[in-house]
Amino acid sequence: MTQLPDLYRIDNFIDTFALGHYARVLDAMDRRTGQSIAFKVMRPEHIDADGDMRWEYRAFGNEAQILTRLWHSPNVVKLYDCGYISDLAEAPRKGEIVSFQNNIRGFVETMAQYAEVGWRPYLALENLPRHNSLFYLMKPNRPNQRWRLPSEEGLSLAVQFSDLLSLAHSYRIVYLDHKLEHVYWDGINLKVIDFNSSRQLNDDRGEVPGQYSKDVHNLCVGVLYTIFTGMSPQQTSLRPQPSSRDAVEARYTDIEHLDFSEEGSLSDGICDLLQHGAAQQIETIQEFINGLQRVAAQHGWDFPNYYTTDASRQAREQTRSGLQRLRLGHENLREARDLFREALIQDGITPDLEDELRRLVLVINEMLNQRALP
Numbered sequence: 001m002t003q004l005p006d007l008y009r010i011d012n013f014i015d016t017f018a019l020g021h022y023a024r025v026l027d028a029m030d031r032r033t034g035q036s037i038a039f040k041v042m043r044p045e046h047i048d049a050d051g052d053m054r055w056e057y058r059a060f061g062n063e064a065q066i067l068t069r070l071w072h073s074p075n076v077v078k079l080y081d082c083g084y085i086s087d088l089a090e091a092p093r094k095g096e097i098v099s100f101q102n103n104i105r106g107f108v109e110t111m112a113q114y115a116e117v118g119w120r121p122y123l124a125l126e127n128l129p130r131h132n133s134l135f136y137l138m139k140p141n142r143p144n145q146r147w148r149l150p151s152e153e154g155l156s157l158a159v160q161f162s163d164l165l166s167l168a169h170s171y172r173i174v175y176l177d178h179k180l181e182h183v184y185w186d187g188i189n190l191k192v193i194d195f196n197s198s199r200q201l202n203d204d205r206g207e208v209p210g211q212y213s214k215d216v217h218n219l220c221v222g223v224l225y226t227i228f229t230g231m232s233p234q235q236t237s238l239r240p241q242p243s244s245r246d247a248v249e250a251r252y253t254d255i256e257h258l259d260f261s262e263e264g265s266l267s268d269g270i271c272d273l274l275q276h277g278a279a280q281q282i283e284t285i286q287e288f289i290n291g292l293q294r295v296a297a298q299h300g301w302d303f304p305n306y307y308t309t310d311a312s313r314q315a316r317e318q319t320r321s322g323l324q325r326l327r328l329g330h331e332n333l334r335e336a337r338d339l340f341r342e343a344l345i346q347d348g349i350t351p352d353l354e355d356e357l358r359r360l361v362l363v364i365n366e367m368l369n370q371r372a373l374p
């Protein structure tokens with residue numbers, strides 16, 4: 001019998017700014033490898049008193065299978081372990097654990113057994129830094145303020161996301177749960193989390209083609225519109241999106257029209273592409289990728305079928321270097337502010353120094369509020 005603390009040191013919740021419907025997620029350390037992981041465990045309220053497996057329980061098996069099939073995509077969060085634990089506390093710290101590691105089949109086949117004894121499923125995932133969560137990054141800290149990604153970064157994110165969907169669709173998997181809370185971005189690399197609402201399609205049901213275009217629609221509406229405009233497609237402030245199964249199905253179904261009027265400087269090509277996706281006029285991910293490449297070529301990108309001009313190619317290179325420096329600049333500003341802040345709370349400093357440090361923290365915060373990147 002193995003005890004949970006023998007395999008994992010469980011630390012704090014890391015999901016508090018964007019709670020999920022199925023799980024709680026905690027910082028943890030895998031004692032076998034010393035690696036930091038995200039411990040995603042089913043919420044205790046989804047345990048069925050009669051020992052049946054609710055939808056939420058099965059969703060963990062579904063997610064483990066899909067993450068495994070998509071393991072070689074650089075844009076999918078890595079799954080390191082899965083299993084069951086006996087402790088029903090919201091933040092589990094004790095009790096027994098059964099770890100299946102990469103034996104996904106064993107994990108899925110024993111689900112009903114563990115549900116019956118009231119244990120909960122968990123997944124141990126690659127731990128992604130909070131400051132790369134697009135929801136966390138893009139949420140403004142003042143009313144009427146919004147950030148958007150620069151077009152170059154937005155296009156790069158869109159290219160990577162469509163590569164991921166292209167791979168998934170080739171396996172008949174649709175992602176569906178498109179929202180900022182599930183997208184991690186460091187300026188260069190995209191990582192997507194939460195595949196428990198994703199579906200492995202079954203050819204026999206005749207549902208297949210519609211699901212692929214729905215996935216493209218959800219990408220355009222649920223992620224791309226917001227990163228290029230800083231606005232939510234429902235025309236509300238950015239807030240966490242509901243995420244139960246029915247909510248995922250229904251979330252963007254009514255949205256066929258995207259409003260770009262507030263973001264006049266966004267390229268017409270990008271607006272048209274996203275609007276086509278929103279109107280469900282794009283049937284396959286390949287069709288979307290073609291459209292995206294055509295638009296990206298207008299922004300200095302080259303592809304086998306669409307190329308840009310020499311001047312634009314060079315301008316794009318320069319844009320990328322500039323953006324890299326901007327990110328570094330923001331990082332330095334934050335570090336400088338934190339140094340001033342720490343100095344400010346030292347006991348025994350003179351009032352003169354205290355006033356000066358407070359002034360510096362204020363002006364840097366003002367600068368950060370006006371920053372050019374989310």
Ligand SMILES: Nc1ncnc2c1ncn2[C@@H]1O[C@H](COP(=O)(O)OP(=O)(O)O)[C@@H](O)[C@H]1O
Binds near residue numbers: 017
């Ligand atoms: N691998 C991870 N690394 C860091 N944070 C994560 C990770 N997975 C989930 N989270 C955090 O936990 C929240 C809920 O996780 P999610 O997988 O969306 O659960 P649910 O299936 O309940 O929706 C996410 O919005 C995110 O804030």
Ligand SMILES: [Mg+2]
Binds near residue numbers: 019020
């Ligand atoms: Mg989620």
